[in-house]
Structure formats: structure tokens, C-alpha cells
Amino acid sequence: MAESTPMEIQPATVTEPMPAKPIFKPLKAHEMSDGKVQFRKVSVPSNRYTPLKKAWLDIYTPVYDQMKIDIRMNLKARKVELKTRADTPDVSNLQKSADFVHAFMLGFDIPDAISLLRMDELYVESFEIKDVKTLKGEHQSRAIGRLSGKGGKTRFAIENSTKTRIVIADTRIHILGAFSNIKVARSSLCSLIMGSPAGKVYSKLRGVSERLAERC
Template structure:
């Protein structure tokens, strides 16, 4: 059984008696002082105490990407293709929160650049919009790629009744021929999701593809639209 030692001092003592009784308290206070960092000396060389490789003051950043209901199953099938480049190449931690149905991303202590977190979030977000993995993987490697979304009824023209599905049909063409032709000529990737259009590519290429899509929505013949190529400066 361990015993606890107390330093008793007679507060009514006088002179040297009080000084002698106070000595144990000084020893007790000296033991409470924090220990100094240990130093090891070997053959004339001094080595400081080892510290942890991971500092305690690392500032972690987070991103969350919502998962639409129609992209939940594709996400499960392509999870390994999404997880591998983000975790091993970008050094960003990623997990799926099934409760909130969101993909959560977090920087690690060895993340080389904070911009890797935003690139990874853009990569996951582009997949949720409907782009394929081989197309959106370029977002992690090329800085000049963006994703732009267009709402047909708000950004282009207010269409009602049968005019809206007809406009959407003109955008795709028979068997998707018109959409593929615009993608190949402008070096972009296009996803048509109901009344929204998502375009992936460089800034100038997105503008060219957007103008072609606007012309189709406004009623221009497909044969005069999708052959338009970006003007060379």
C-alpha cells in the first residue's frame, strides 16, 4: 500500500526553526517544476530529444460532396476507382458517410498541397453530375479544366409544353450523334440531365460548346451547329 508524505510546518514557530521547517516545502516545489528537454551527448556531439513526426498543430481541411439518389449505385460500383487516385496520388483521405449520404474528404499530415483537397472534391462532384471516371480523372491532373452547368429554362430560353423535350432531343440528336459531334469538335464532355446541361473542359472550349448548345436550343439546324470549331487566335 502506497503512502503519501505531507510536509508539516508549524506556523507559530519563529526564526531559524521556521526556516528549517520550510526546507521540505522547497524540495517539494522543486520536484513539481517541468523537466527540461533531455539532451544526449555522444563522442562530442549533442542530440536533442526525439519528437513526433506529426506535429500537433496540423490544420486539417474538410470538404463534403452530396450524393444524389440516382448516383448512389454507380458510386458503389466505381468506389475503388475513385478512392485509389484520391488517397494514393493526391494524399487526401476519403470516406462515404451513409447516414448523411455525403462523400467526406479530409487532408492528411502528408498532403503535399492544400489544393489537392479542392481538386479531389471537384473530381467527386463531377462524377456525381454524371461524367465517367476516365473523363473526370483529368481534373486531378490538369489545372485548366472546369465544369460548367446550364439550366435550359433559366439560362437559355423559357420553354413550355412540348417545346422543352423537343429542345432536349435536338441537343442529343439521333443516337447521341449531335452531342458526340460537339464533344469531338470542342474537346469537351457533355452530360444532359433532364433540363440541366453539364460541360467539362477548358474555359475557351466550354464557351464554344455552350454557344453551339444555345444555338440548338434556339432552333438552329444541327447540321449548321455542331461543325463549329474554336477560332484560332
């Protein structure tokens, strides 16, 4: 036994290749909920019927081509119906498209409403004048006048400085934009309703928009 055979040492751990981590693709819309199609219906108010007819192609193309959502107008029920497709990549697309159509119904322009499809953090906020202050008769009409300004000047100034879009439909006000921006726009609109003159609101807006620009 001169030749000492080296003890065979088995390695403590056998490096067996681990099975590869499974990569699950996110479920497609039609695979969820047992392959049922998902629906959204957006009702069309009578005053937006004609504009919808005119802008139908502008609404239809991005929804159908980009978002891969089926869209049709139900003339009988006066509703725009949206439905997921087999090749719809994301479920959220359906909701985004519904939001987009809804924003158009509220009165936003197509180029502005399309931002709802393109971005995630945009919201539409709606409130009424009477939520801020109970105004009656002439006071109310003057408040609406203050909100929009001469030729919509005040409204555009607020829109441009806060990066939002505002729709003033009678006493209802809709704001489209990012959350923090909506807040700024809303506060300035509220102070206008409460009766502060436009110049004061402008000067406040200037300061606030500068601060907003510095922050981001």
C-alpha cells in the first residue's frame, strides 16, 4: 500500500443546474376572467352627438390601432361601446380608452384628450360652482365670466401656467391634468369663484408656477 490512493472526496454539493425561472408573460385581456370580453360603455350627451360624429375618425383610429380595443357607436342606446380584443396587450388599455372617450364627451379637444391614452398620471376632475360657493342669478353668471375672462383669456392663462386643460360648461368645471397641477388650477379657479379679481389670481399663479418649475 505504498501507493496511497488519494481519498476520493466527493464534493459536498453537486452543482446541478437549477431549473430556469419561469417567465410568465402578463395575462392578456382575453385570458382573464375565463376569456370573457370586457366591456365599457360611455354615454353620449345630446350636445356632444354632432361633435362625436365629426371627430369619430380621430377617436376611432388611436383606440383601434394603438390601444387595440374595439370601439363602436350604439346609435340606439346612444352609447359608445368599447370591448377588449384577442390581441389587446394590456387590460388597462380598455379603461384608458374609456377615459379618453369620456373626456371627449366632457368637452375636451381630441389632442388634449389623447394625452390620457399616452400618459398614466393624468386625471379628470369635475366640480360645480355651487360646490365652492352658493351663487344665484347674476352673481353666478358673473362668476362664470370671471372664470373664463375676456375671450377666454383667464382660462387660457390658467391652462398654460398650470399645464392643465379646463372646460367650463355652464356651472360645471372639468380639469384635465396631472394631480399636482390640477390642485393649483383648482385653487385659482376657486378663488375666482369666490370673487378675487383676475390680476390677483395671475400674480399668485406666477409665483406658484415658478415654484412648480423649480421643483421638477
